[in-house]
Amino acid sequence: MSADERLQEWRALALRVEEEVARAVIGQAPVIRLINVALFARGHVLLEGDVGVGKTTLLRAFSRAIGGDFERVEGTVDLLPGDLVYHTYVDAAGKPRIEPGPLLRHRDRLVTFFFNEINRARPQVQSLLLRAMAERSVSAFNETFAFPHMTVFADRNRVEKEETFELASAARDRFMFELRMPTPEDYDIRRALVFDPQFHDVESLLDTVAADLLPWHQLNDVAAQIQRSVRASEALERYVIDLWDATRDPSRFGIALEGVDMGQLVLAGASPRAIMAMTRAARVVAWLSGRDYLTPEDIRSVMPSALVHRIFFTPVYELRRAELADQLIERILEQVATPR
Numbered sequence: 001m002s003a004d005e006r007l008q009e010w011r012a013l014a015l016r017v018e019e020e021v022a023r024a025v026i027g028q029a030p031v032i033r034l035i036n037v038a039l040f041a042r043g044h045v046l047l048e049g050d051v052g053v054g055k056t057t058l059l060r061a062f063s064r065a066i067g068g069d070f071e072r073v074e075g076t077v078d079l080l081p082g083d084l085v086y087h088t089y090v091d092a093a094g095k096p097r098i099e100p101g102p103l104l105r106h107r108d109r110l111v112t113f114f115f116n117e118i119n120r121a122r123p124q125v126q127s128l129l130l131r132a133m134a135e136r137s138v139s140a141f142n143e144t145f146a147f148p149h150m151t152v153f154a155d156r157n158r159v160e161k162e163e164t165f166e167l168a169s170a171a172r173d174r175f176m177f178e179l180r181m182p183t184p185e186d187y188d189i190r191r192a193l194v195f196d197p198q199f200h201d202v203e204s205l206l207d208t209v210a211a212d213l214l215p216w217h218q219l220n221d222v223a224a225q226i227q228r229s230v231r232a233s234e235a236l237e238r239y240v241i242d243l244w245d246a247t248r249d250p251s252r253f254g255i256a257l258e259g260v261d262m263g264q265l266v267l268a269g270a271s272p273r274a275i276m277a278m279t280r281a282a283r284v285v286a287w288l289s290g291r292d293y294l295t296p297e298d299i300r301s302v303m304p305s306a307l308v309h310r311i312f313f314t315p316v317y318e319l320r321r322a323e324l325a326d327q328l329i330e331r332i333l334e335q336v337a338t339p340r
Helices: 003-024 029-041 055-066 081-085 123-135 169-173 187-195 202-207 216-229 234-248 272-288 296-307 321-335
Strands: 044-048 069-074 086-090 096-100 110-116 137-140 143-146 151-155 175-180 266-268
Touching: 003 029, 003 055, 003 202, 003 216, 003 272, 029 044, 029 055, 029 151, 029 175, 029 216, 029 272, 029 296, 055 069, 055 110, 055 202, 081 086, 081 123, 081 137, 123 137, 123 151, 123 169, 169 175, 175 272, 175 296, 216 272, 234 266, 234 272, 234 296, 234 321, 272 296, 296 321
Parallel strands: 044 151, 044 175, 069 110, 110 151
Antiparallel strands: 086 096, 137 143
16 A cells, blocks of 8 residues: 555544544534644644533543543642552552552553643642653653553643642643633534433443544554645745744734733744644644645644644733733734735
């Protein structure tokens, strides 16, 4: 099988994964597409959404369709780094025992790792997770445990502020996307969620999702092949660099936000890692669309999710991040000239 044929076969599988997940989670097509993009771009995802919108159901549906092992950890203020690595107990004979914890027990079969309410966990726990995300490995018991196929999903509690620890800039930068999972607005979807009994039984609902659709152990190779197969024109490359410059110096591109001193807004623009992640994701969007070349729309479709959490504001404006970050990305996309 040629490389092109292999990619076509995988594209069909990727689209099938989206279809299957949409059986269990309705009204979230944009989020499903971007999670699929992150999966094939080999990036981690920070999810946001109200309690009860179906974040865990969504990730479990993806895990079932993809295959491999799924693990979930609850962020709490008393969680310690060691709790991710091992757990201790006393066996029936009264002897203490130590066994691998949630991050290690699946070894290289771990494909989906969900950290619920990550900002409830202390910075030491977040730091351990950062290493696992960056290196896809952890050292413990005089051994290095590798999980090369793992994608980390975390969600953040934005309602409660007591006993929470906001993610540091370095932590946010490790996530390819920050996705908002909204409550559906469509009447028919909301009616189905409330009155259709199939959506009330999560386990039965997940059983409707076809299982093990992907040879998940080949994901890294296929992801690399996708990146090599999608090309960018010189004009498109210039466009991406202009977008990058606009995150660092918005006023240079005539970007203004009401009531904001633009010279004092940005502390640090998007990092090289952020722009590389955005471009990787855009290539996957092109591939899913059946193209072997990038378009400006591919970049624009992923830029908000890839950069909204990676532009850092000065302290005077950081408290307004939720409001200003979206506005800034929107204005950058409006002001930076799009190649034709």
